[in-house]
Amino acid sequence: MEHHLVLRVIAKLLIPLILLFALYVQFHGEYGSGGGFQAGVIFASGFILYALIFGIETLRKVVPLGLLRIVSALGLLLYIGTGVAGMLLGGNFLDYNVLATDPVAGQHLGILLIELGVGITVAAVMLMMFYVFAKP
Amino acid sequence: MTGIFSLVSACLFVTMGAVDVAFTEAAVGAGIATLLFLCTLALTSSEESPAVRHSFIPFFVVFVTGAILIYGTIDIPEFGDASAPVHQHIAERFIQTSPVEIGIPNMVTSVLASYRGYDTLGEVTVVFTAGIGVLILLGRGRREKLVKHDSDSSA
Numbered sequence: 698m699e700h701h702l703v704l705r706v707i708a709k710l711l712i713p714l715i716l717l718f719a720l721y722v723q724f725h726g727e728y729g730s731g732g733g734f735q736a737g738v739i740f741a742s743g744f745i746l747y748a749l750i751f752g753i754e755t756l757r758k759v760v761p762l763g764l765l766r767i768v769s770a771l772g773l774l775l776y777i778g779t780g781v782a783g784m785l786l787g788g789n790f791l792d793y794n795v796l797a798t799d800p801v802a803g804q805h806l807g808i809l810l811i812e813l814g815v816g817i818t819v820a821a822v823m824l825m826m827f828y829v830f831a832k833p
Numbered sequence: 834m835t836g837i838f839s840l841v842s843a844c845l846f847v848t849m850g851a852v853d854v855a856f857t858e859a860a861v862g863a864g865i866a867t868l869l870f871l872c873t874l875a876l877t878s879s880e881e882s883p884a885v886r887h888s889f890i891p892f893f894v895v896f897v898t899g900a901i902l903i904y905g906t907i908d909i910p911e912f913g914d915a916s917a918p919v920h921q922h923i924a925e926r927f928i929q930t931s932p933v934e935i936g937i938p939n940m941v942t943s944v945l946a947s948y949r950g951y952d953t954l955g956e957v958t959v960v961f962t963a964g965i966g967v968l969i970l971l972g973r974g975r976r977e978k979l980v981k982h983d984s985d986s987s988a
Binding site for chain 2: 722732734735738739741742745766769770772773776777780808811812814815818819821822823825826827829830831
């Protein structure tokens with residue numbers, strides 16, 4: 698992998714942009730197109746590009762599989778936790794109106810949190826699948 | 834082939850104004866799915882290995898689940914039925930009240946994350962379960978093989 702100089706340089710240029718674009722899609726999903734699912738996939742694809750250029754073992758050192766397992770569960774827990782938080786504050790399950798003093802602000806907060814949960818889970822699961830499918 | 838198909842259908846979605854769906858199709862269908870296909874091709878050999886054992890219980894579980902799902906479709910209104918609930922009032926209500934109730938410009942997100950919160954929770958659970966399933970099916974076998982190789986080489 699030492700001699701692919703062009704690939705390495707271009708990948709190093711592209712990966713931060715891909716990750717930044719994923720975060721943009723994640724947190725701007727309420728205003729433009731996009732959301733947690735798309736952002737998660739784009740975020741994972743940035744890491745996959747890294748693995749394609751620098752080798753899967755390097756990526757395994759950056760993001761270990763055990764960490765991904767925990768993170769993928771954390772995303773789902775964040776989603777359910779948002780729902781339960783609405784329940785604890787006196788609303789129904791997944792009722793965001795009670796999360797803030799203003800119902801509209803509560804909806805914003807709730808949508809932001811669950812989209813974040815979706816994004817985290819999707820990104821972690823996609824990377825996990827790539828890990829087990831890719832040849833070591 | 835599937836990658837090209839996904840890209841073309843993503844362009845089709847854009848021309849029809851469904852940008853969110855097109856985004857998903859381009860990222861998942863054309864990107865990740867194609868990559869996983871290629872990985873699978875690299876992982877498998879060209880010849881099928883003989884089946885190890887025939888087990889009855891998994892077949893039974895799959896059969897019963899499929900039967901329940903087909904039974905569930907009986908309640909669904911007929912295709913193109915104008916009196917189906919989905920054509921009556923839901924879409925109009927979402928379009929009229931979403932800017933007031935949710936207050937975010939992207940209506941797809943407000944329907945997906947707020948009105949249809951349970952559905953999205955189900956989708957995320959499906960993604961998570963799929964990840965666990967892949968990990969169980971492929972992850973452990975690989976590790977055992979690796980351990981075996983290690984013990985072989987050390988012995």
